[in-house]
Amino acid sequence: MLATKLKSKETIVSLITGKAFIINCHGCKEVGFPEKEATELQKELAAEGRVTGIFTTDYICNPENMKLRLDLHKAEIDAADTVLVFSCGVGVQTVSEYLETKRVLAACDTYALPGGQGVTPLEYDCKQCGECYLNLTGGICPLTACSKSLVNGQCGGAKDGKCEVDPNMECGWERIQRRLKMVGRLDALKCPVQIRNYGNEVDAAE
Amino acid sequence: MKITDRFSRGEFVVTAEVGPPKGFHVDELVAEAKEYLSGIDAVNVTDNQSSVMRLSSLGFCKALKDGGLNPIFQLTCRDRNRMALESDLLAAALFGIDNVLCLTGDHTKLGDHPGAKPVFDLDSVSLLHTVCELERGFDLGGNELVGEPPKFAKGAVVSPCSDSIDAQLAKMERKVMAGAQYFQTQAVFDSERFISFMEKAKQFGVPVQVGVIIPKNVGMVRYMSQNVAGVYVPDAVIDELKADKEKTKAGITGVEIAARIIRECKPYCQGVHIMALGWEAKVPEILKLAGL
């Protein structure tokens, strides 16, 4: 089981530059989603004229489904500066890979709860760290894409763009650097020093 | 003695690196360090380098300090969580060791204990931040330290010849932001590449020591160029090592190449860090030939 919690309202509002297209994933029953709070917040944002469209779906972690469905909303997505995704970490990663030149940001933090995971993701993984980093890393999870789960940038071990642990694996921070450059968000690398909070795992179980 | 004092006096700072033994008998190594490395500013002690288990960096730093040398305590995040790292930093302060070099560390899978748990609770950036917190008198949990807080010269590393140069520069900037006061680089065999790196790195306003490895033979540099991250060896260096086999075998070619790289890079940086990899005895010769 895992649970998503909304980031604070201030955080979410500060993520939107210009207008946002909003994606909700009410996905699998294994994921606890804060539906009520999310709907309220989205209503407020829409009333302020900051939303180009809201799209609620399930299983956006399935890339094929997601692509077909998102293509129906192309105009609304093009009109937005930011795509705000209310889902678990896997959903955000799937969307940001597909819309790779768009600012795709996570509105939730994903926590682990006792019990099994939902749909097993094929291409993306989320460790349910409870303090989602995707907004600092261009939508690529540093915990699962980097062999050391580093959250402050690349180690000295990458060679020819490959990870020191596995020459068949692309260095996660090389991918993050490239993605941030592509979406014009290299400033994210100047964020304050990041320190993991392993206490979050305990919080979610409470 | 903090090596930052030397940088601020505008000196060209010379350091070299030694690896502790796989065992606890250090007399010979300390004697060797005293003989060949006592003339330089400081001596780095590696921390389970390449994820190969050895005597602790802190322990060997203490032995060198007792032997009259000025150690730099290398500290990686692979083997200890934040609490153990903080405790060891306090122990270093107790021993009067006031130079630290903060690294993320190689993954455990690369070394001689591939089944060990890789820790990486912190990384090089958050470790530098942690040292700063201790200097302010607090631990990372926000609790106050008792008595006068420790003070360290805080170093970090960067790979100037990396093929991920943008990611390396971004990380370097984060290290400066987190408190790094000087940098030692991965081995440089191509001065041109280092010089163009320094063009970009000088904006951070932090002293950089060019990293130099003595090339021992063709096999060694080929291996490094192909397998070691951030190391790039130009063909000219390989040809030079091939040219006179006897001279290379005697170590003369390696000493000449190392000294030349130092001379070429010196106008663009603030010091040199020599990784002799067992050839510590050649360090004085290299420095002499480099005009230091």
Ligand code: SF4
């Ligand atoms: S940073 Fe990674 S592990 Fe943490 S919530 Fe986001 S996707 Fe999941």
Ligand code: SF4
């Ligand atoms: S090489 Fe890249 S992916 Fe591998 S541990 Fe280092 S930063 Fe992470």
